[in-house]
Amino acid sequence: MNSQLQPVPWKLHLAVLAAALAFPFVFPSNFAVNFGVLALFYAFIGQSWNMAGGFAGQLSFGHVAFFGAGAYASTILQLRFGMSPWAGLPAAALAGALVGGVIAVLSFRAGLRGSYFALITLAFAEVLRIIANSTDLTGGGLGMLIPMKAGAANFQFAERSGFYYLILLLTLLSVALAEWLRRSRFGARLAAIRENEESAMALGINVFAEKVRVMLLSGALCGVGGCFFAQYFLYIDPTIVFGVDKSVEMLLVSIIGGAGTVYGPLIGAVLLALASEGTRAITQVPGLSLVLYGALLVLIIAYLPNGLIDLFKRRPQPRKETR
Amino acid sequence: MLRISGLSKIFGGLRAVDNASLQVDAGRIVALIGPNGAGKTTLFAAIAGFLPVDGGSVELLGENITGLPAHQIARRGMVRTFQITQPFAKLTVHENIAVGAYQRFAQREAAWEHARAIARQVGMERMLEQPSADLTVAGRKRLELARALATSPRLLLLDEVMAGLNPSEILEIIAIIRAIRDSGVTVLLIEHVMHAVMSLSDHIYVLSYGKIIAEGDPQQVVSNPAVIEAYLGRGAAGQAREAGAQHA
Numbered sequence: 176m177n178s179q180l181q182p183v184p185w186k187l188h189l190a191v192l193a194a195a196l197a198f199p200f201v202f203p204s205n206f207a208v209n210f211g212v213l214a215l216f217y218a219f220i221g222q223s224w225n226m227a228g229g230f231a232g233q234l235s236f237g238h239v240a241f242f243g244a245g246a247y248a249s250t251i252l253q254l255r256f257g258m259s260p261w262a263g264l265p266a267a268a269l270a271g272a273l274v275g276g277v278i279a280v281l282s283f284r285a286g287l288r289g290s291y292f293a294l295i296t297l298a299f300a301e302v303l304r305i306i307a308n309s310t311d312l313t314g315g316g317l318g319m320l321i322p323m324k325a326g327a328a329n330f331q332f333a334e335r336s337g338f339y340y341l342i343l344l345l346t347l348l349s350v351a352l353a354e355w356l357r358r359s360r361f362g363a364r365l366a367a368i369r370e371n372e373e374s375a376m377a378l379g380i381n382v383f384a385e386k387v388r389v390m391l392l393s394g395a396l397c398g399v400g401g402c403f404f405a406q407y408f409l410y411i412d413p414t415i416v417f418g419v420d421k422s423v424e425m426l427l428v429s430i431i432g433g434a435g436t437v438y439g440p441l442i443g444a445v446l447l448a449l450a451s452e453g454t455r456a457i458t459q460v461p462g463l464s465l466v467l468y469g470a471l472l473v474l475i476i477a478y479l480p481n482g483l484i485d486l487f488k489r490r491p492q493p494r495k496e497t498r
Numbered sequence: 499m500l501r502i503s504g505l506s507k508i509f510g511g512l513r514a515v516d517n518a519s520l521q522v523d524a525g526r527i528v529a530l531i532g533p534n535g536a537g538k539t540t541l542f543a544a545i546a547g548f549l550p551v552d553g554g555s556v557e558l559l560g561e562n563i564t565g566l567p568a569h570q571i572a573r574r575g576m577v578r579t580f581q582i583t584q585p586f587a588k589l590t591v592h593e594n595i596a597v598g599a600y601q602r603f604a605q606r607e608a609a610w611e612h613a614r615a616i617a618r619q620v621g622m623e624r625m626l627e628q629p630s631a632d633l634t635v636a637g638r639k640r641l642e643l644a645r646a647l648a649t650s651p652r653l654l655l656l657d658e659v660m661a662g663l664n665p666s667e668i669l670e671i672i673a674i675i676r677a678i679r680d681s682g683v684t685v686l687l688i689e690h691v692m693h694a695v696m697s698l699s700d701h702i703y704v705l706s707y708g709k710i711i712a713e714g715d716p717q718q719v720v721s722n723p724a725v726i727e728a729y730l731g732r733g734a735a736g737q738a739r740e741a742g743a744q745h746a
Contacts, residue, residue, distance in 0.1 A: 360600045360609065367597040370586035377546070377580070378649055379572030379601045 221428030221440035229434035232369025237296030245398025271398020279390035304417030318412025433482025505554035575652030598648030
């Protein structure tokens, strides 16, 4: 799947990067920068889902479990234990990885695959939502409000562009990780597992261990996404950060753009942000963005089953050099 | 190389493999033949760790590997192929073989280069960029072989790599298997194509209803009455002998 993609030319890389860097200067309005932050945020969490769901083919419906774990871990450390919100970032990664690892060990040990794995992850996310809803540490159903104290040291930026550049950096990091996956032995093993677990085992691949590893990685990234979310919106509650909509957004971004590809989630994220923010800008009809997004989803699944990235894919041609 | 002692595998009331013992010496091509449903593939799956065994032991290179998980057995050098080919369908031929090659080389360049060399060895160089889903039956069989070979195994378990091939393709794969043996890899194969078995094998085991009923070199095995009866039915050996006598 991956090798049929021609390598994206480095000029295009540079152009996209330059455009992303210049975006807050060209469009300095709050609305535009907020749009950029959301698009990059969707890209980042979409990429985290893509590691497990796309590259390794472990379709999770409950990635929000890692997202919420990260959001709560960093917020609890900050509000209950007075730690710097920046320390929340690694803590969120750790929390996401931990939840990812536990869910992975339990469900893969039990041999759950495909739709059964999707359902069990959904169930785990719901369990976490209910726990967060009913304990004092998390503030229960009232959620947790992070007090506004603008300042970079406080992980709050007076200018939204501060958040923009932070999430841009995180997204670049996730793309670099995905690119490494595409080219590494680990990634090749994940692709083998996605395509046929029996064959992968026959060739000596420890299918269980590799699947747990990718869930650790995916969970860690997703947890970081949760921490960013909490700091950006300054409020979390169980329905927001453990709700099923976030899981769906992550997998849609990835699948619509192109699951298992490096750049698919970026394309899907821009589209999701356009659909949700764009429709809100031109009309006040509530829910129209979802109608639009749903219609796009139907069209894409019907005509581009490998995702929007197919539009950018040139037909594979015989090449002398295959590396 | 491989010693199987008293191996049994039971499905419910059926003894699919019943107290089977066989031995594969290093550097040889050993064939396992038998009528359909005799338990050959089950035996393969059991020794390769894909099915739990219900009795007996498997020794590879002098170490007991009974009950080890499949990937550990493969890493110890015994790698199986599948009778019903299981390619990584959305990956290209090169990527498929590279998955095997990565077991030996951690670096991408080395693994891909090794995969290319293996493709050359099995005559698939020109198909490297094809998605494996587009391969013909012969191509898929070769890919199974190539992927396993790319892991640098000590012992290859080949499950009917010639089924569904035409005569010229069979001749090609016979030459490939012989070359693999000559490169130092021991081969245990399940095969129905008798002329291939006869020309390739140094030693043959015959499995029927889960039991090893005969063994020996190819000539001994085909003239063994028990083998003829297993394939053609009880009394067939006697009838064959009488028919032969009448003609004479």
